[in-house]
Amino acid sequence: MQNIIKFLGLLFCLSNISIAQATLNVFACEPEWGALVQELGGDKVSVFIATNALQDVHHIEAKPSLVAKLRKADLLVCTGAELEIGWLPVLIRQAGNPNIQSGKVGNFEAAHYVRMLEIPTRLDRADGDVHPGGNPHIQTDPRNIANVSDALAQRLTEIDSVNAAFYQERHLDFTQRWQSAIKRWENQATPLKGINIVVQHKGFPYLENWLGLNEVAALEPKPGVEATSTHLAEVLNQLKNQPAKMVIRAAYNSEKPSHWLAENAKIQAVALPYSVGGTPQAKDLFSLFDDTIQRLLEAIK
Numbered sequence: 001m002q003n004i005i006k007f008l009g010l011l012f013c014l015s016n017i018s019i020a021q022a023t024l025n026v027f028a029c030e031p032e033w034g035a036l037v038q039e040l041g042g043d044k045v046s047v048f049i050a051t052n053a054l055q056d057v058h059h060i061e062a063k064p065s066l067v068a069k070l071r072k073a074d075l076l077v078c079t080g081a082e083l084e085i086g087w088l089p090v091l092i093r094q095a096g097n098p099n100i101q102s103g104k105v106g107n108f109e110a111a112h113y114v115r116m117l118e119i120p121t122r123l124d125r126a127d128g129d130v131h132p133g134g135n136p137h138i139q140t141d142p143r144n145i146a147n148v149s150d151a152l153a154q155r156l157t158e159i160d161s162v163n164a165a166f167y168q169e170r171h172l173d174f175t176q177r178w179q180s181a182i183k184r185w186e187n188q189a190t191p192l193k194g195i196n197i198v199v200q201h202k203g204f205p206y207l208e209n210w211l212g213l214n215e216v217a218a219l220e221p222k223p224g225v226e227a228t229s230t231h232l233a234e235v236l237n238q239l240k241n242q243p244a245k246m247v248i249r250a251a252y253n254s255e256k257p258s259h260w261l262a263e264n265a266k267i268q269a270v271a272l273p274y275s276v277g278g279t280p281q282a283k284d285l286f287s288l289f290d291d292t293i294q295r296l297l298e299a300i301k
Contacts, residue, residue, distance in 0.1 A: 024160050027070050027100070029078035029088065030057055031276040032139040033110060033148075035285045037077055039174045040153050044163050048073075053278035054252050057083055058224065062090040075159055076100040077152065080109025081116065083136035105158055111136060113151040114144040117205045139275060141206035142182050142289055149174060181286055186211075188293050195300060196242065198235065198267075200227070200249035200258045203274070207292075216242050219257045227257040239265050246270050246299040251278035268299035 023046040028034035034049035041047070048069045051057050057079075070076065070091050078084055092100060099106035116134030138144045153171035157164040193212035200219045208215055217235045219227040246268040247258045255271065262269035272292050273282035281291040 024074050024156070025072050026075045026077060027073035029076075029084050030139070032145070032285065032288070033077045033079070033152075035276045035288075036145060036149055036152060037075075037156075039285065040149060040156060040167060040170050042166070042170055044160065044166055045156075053273060053275035053282070056252050058086060060084070060087045062087045062094070066091050067094045070095040070100065071097050073097060073100055073106070075106050075108060075155070077108045077110070079111055079136050079138065081111035081133040081136035081138075083111075105155065108152060108155050110144075110148045110152075111138055113147045114138050114141075117209060118202070135202070135205050137203040138206055140204055140292075141210040142178065142185065143210065144206060145285065146175065146178055146182070149178070177286075181289065185289050185293050188297065191300060192296055195246075196244040198239070198244045198247040198258075198261065200247065200253050203250055204248065204272075211296075216244055219247070219261065232257060232260060236261060236264050239267075243267075246296075248272055248296075250274035270295050270299045272296075 024041065024044060026034075026037050026041070026045050026047045028037055028047055028049045030051055031049050031053050034047045037045055037047050050066055050069070051060055073095075076092075078088060092102075097106075098104070101107060111133065116138075118135040120132065120134075138148075149171065153167050156167045160167070189211050194214060196214045196216045197208070198217045198219065199215055202218050202220065202223050204213075204215070207213065217238055219232060219235060221228060221231040244265070244267055247261050247265075248270045249255065249258045249272070251271055251274050253271075255269070258269045258271075261267070271279070272295060273279040273288055276282055276284060276288050278288070279291055281294075282288040
């Protein structure tokens with residue numbers, strides 16, 4: 001009898017060790033959230049990132065390979081605010097994974113934890129690709145990432161309570177390094193405050209709000225609508241009375257519209273990484289903002 005009790009005790013111990021050592025499968029919709037999960041989860045998480053910084057996340061194909069990854073996920077981390085509305089609901093439905101359904105602890109939307117900008121006063125498809133909950137491109141302000149990290153660290157501890165202390169320690173370390181980096185970036189970016197800019201796509205309101213940039217025009221006549229020659233000419237004429245220092249675009253945007261305006265308006269065209277991996281320099285969250293600030297500063301020299 002004693003041998004049986006010892007054997008059962010050994011099985012229990014081995015079971016606990018197995019649980020503690022198991023990695024949490026995380027499906028991240030965008031590179032910035034994949035990078036954040038890795039910062040917080042370390043070797044306790046296995047992260048799959050569904051998109052890359054050279055893709056327009058509005059328009060992703062719901063491939064069977066993505067369904068297979070989502071089917072095994074313990075945690076789904078996405079921007080939300082309907083950024084992934086064109087493909088994510090299809091994946092969730094086809095995956096049939098009860099852990100990551102809307103409202104479940106395994107479904108995490110970053111936009112719930114930040115103050116949303118550009119919330120529309122009306123909803124009309126004639127206005128272009130307008131998101132009811134506000135502009136979803138929240139990752140361009142590092143203060144938003146700080147807020148998301150607080151909530152995401154808590155969610156990791158809820159799902160994987162065995163490793164709660166580990167996640168809390170990682171979160172504290174990340175927060176200290178991140179807040180220090182924010183102060184450094186803000187000091188470096190002081191010369192950018194009040195600078196007039198043109199954007200190719202209206203994807204930078206959080207960056208503008210953070211750094212004090214002044215958006216005077218957009219190359220898309222409506223959000224999500226490709227720039228036309230007529231509208232480009234109108235923007236060029238507008239800049240005669242309201243000059244700008246640069247026209248910025250995300251790494252995934254075509255360079256043609258911004259280069260045309262830059263050449264004709266005699267201003268700088270700046271491609272920003274926009275997410276981790278958007279440029280060779282933007283290898284993680286910290287270098288993402290290092291590179292973003294550097295590129296903006298170089299444009300006003």
